[in-house]
Amino acid sequence: MRLVVLGGGESGIGTAILGLKKGFQVFVSDNGTIAKKYKKVLLNTRIPFEEEGHTESEVLKADVVMKSPGIPDKVPLIQKLKQEGIKVISEIEFASHFTDATIVGITGSNGKTTTTMLTHHILKNEGFNVGMAGNIGDSFAQQVAENQYQNYVLELSSFQLDGIEKFAPHIAIITNITPDHLDRYNYKIENYIDSKFRITMNQTENDYLIYDADDKHIAEWLKSNKIKAQLLPFSIERILEKGAFIRDNNIVIKTNTEEFIMGITSLALQGKHNVKNGMASAMTAQLLKVRKQTIRESLEDFEGAEHRLESVLKINGVQYINDSKATNVNATFYALDSMTTPTVWIVGGVDKGNDYFDLMPLVREKVKAIICLGVENDKIKQTFGNVIDLIVETAGAEEAVKVAYKIAEKGDSVLLSPACASFDLFENYEDRGRQFKKAVREL
Incomplete structure (x- = not known):
């Protein structure tokens, strides 16, 4: 062959x-x-x-x-x-033919890296023989070739799912769906949504689909499409009969008859989106029979992903935050939503058909200045020009950080959350994040 x-x-x-x-x-x-x-x-x-x-x-x-x-x-x-x-x-399809491991597959527009790392963290703490692959770490195929893992947690992009035929994770998670990569889907969100749901197309009645019940795109798709897997929703907006939800400031998880309860304030990662990531990971762990104690401890001591709302340094009372992994508007929405101080926002890059208007209420409330970090910034200036008095264009991470340093005052935050891809000025979002952190350290 x-x-x-x-x-x-x-x-x-x-x-x-x-x-x-x-x-x-x-x-x-x-x-x-x-x-x-x-x-x-x-x-x-x-x-x-x-x-x-x-x-x-x-x-x-x-x-x-x-x-x-x-x-x-x-x-x-x-x-x-x-x-x-x-x-x-795709590589995911090819490699899956050569392993009998139990697979947890995680997709979504945002939160999939954190959910993948968190799920892997819980399973590892329980003593599972588990690999982490997909869009993260060493490739799935290489790990199948070189390791004998009995379990895998895979972060899966829509592009990887487009190339599957028989791949079927035992547990599939869809964290959320917001417009992203529409340039690859003829600018039709329906095509992108269908692509994400390929994760469940080969699942059987013995498998599980964990999903965000608050997400309108997911809810609509599930209304009009039949799937075989058992459904386990999570929500921070309403109480559910089955799945994960919030009651009296506690996360409550019901996957079968027993309940798992944990206070939101004890989660290592704060913010609404991280509550959801925690819910998805904890439900997965419960399905795989991980002890409650391990789930609780793992959610309390988990350290987040690099380039995702990563605190870099505090200089002269100003907190610098690296959220370079925010390559779409929804990821930046989460970042701005979690800010509690006046914010100098560094934004821009390769626009994938972004509509920045969704960010308007948060920008009005939290942002004091915008620093553009991209070759093409017209759309950002047009959207926010009437709301933000100070918008500065820069041509690299070092310049952006120096400008931010001049603008920010004690008690402010400087947030790199680009809402765009990075390929105009950087190799990738990691390179962008590292250059930002280097520039901050050299202030």
């Missing part, structure tokens, strides 16, 4: 390693350059590869193609493969 891997990044190299181990004839093809660390792996394992372009005749010899999540379906080469009847799948 010939496996062609399109894209020599994390998921591509993991797939190549697993494919080689399982006896496939593997060929890796990348349209750009392959990073040094990945090229080294290919050379060491003697996997043939090409970079700076795809040789169509070589790619079309495939029995199966794994394409990296970054390659859109509309690319002519992908269209041609499909016309030829060659199977094109």
Whole structure:
């Protein structure tokens, strides 16, 4: 069997390693350059590869193609493969064929990284043999090739779910759905929502779908579509018969007959969205028979994800916060909602069709100045120009931080929460976050 891997990044190299181990004839093809660390792996394992372009005749010899999540379906080469009847799948689909582990799959527009890390943290504390992969850490395929984990917690993007056929997690979580990546879905939110719900398409009556009952997109989709999995909702707005909800400032979880109760104030991560992330993770743990004591302790001592509302330093009474992972408006909504002091907001980057208007009430209430960090800032200036007196454009993290330092006064916060992708000025959101933190430390 010939496996062609399109894209020599994390998921591509993991797939190549697993494919080689399982006896496939593997060929890796990348349209750009392959990073040094990945090229080294290919050379060491003697996997043939090409970079700076795809040789169509070589790619079309495939029995199966794994394409990296970054390659859109509309690319002519992908269209041609499909016309030829060659199977094109994601790394998640490929790797899932080679493991019998219990899988928890987590998707959603926001909160999926925190929920993935938190769920993994709880299971690990209970002594589970558990791996964490997907959009986070080492690729799922590489972990299947090199480890014997009995459980996986996978963070799954819509792009990864677009490439599944039979993949079925035992527990699926949809944290929320808000417009994101619409450029990949013909600017139709319906297509994006359908994509997220692929996570449950192969689940059976013995599996579970945990979801945000307060999310209108999720609620509407579930009304008009039938699924087989058992439904477990969570809500911070109303009391539910089954699932997770809030009663007297406590999180209450009912997955079967017994209740799990924990005070909201003892959660390590505060904010409404983190209450929801905690609910989803705790329900998952309860389904997997983790002791209540472990769930409680894990929710109390969990440290959040880097680049997600991460406190960097306090300088002259001003708190600097790195929320570089906020690559869409909804993530920034959460960030602004959690601010309790006057805020200098650093925003901007590659706009994915954002509507900033949803942020207006929070900006009016909390933001004293806006610093634009992107090549194209017109939309931000148009939206907030009449509400915020001070809007400054900058061309890099260092300049943005220096400007913020001049504007912010004792008792204020400086929040990097871009609401945009980062590819105009940075390699990725991690690079953006690290450059921000470096600039803060050098003040």
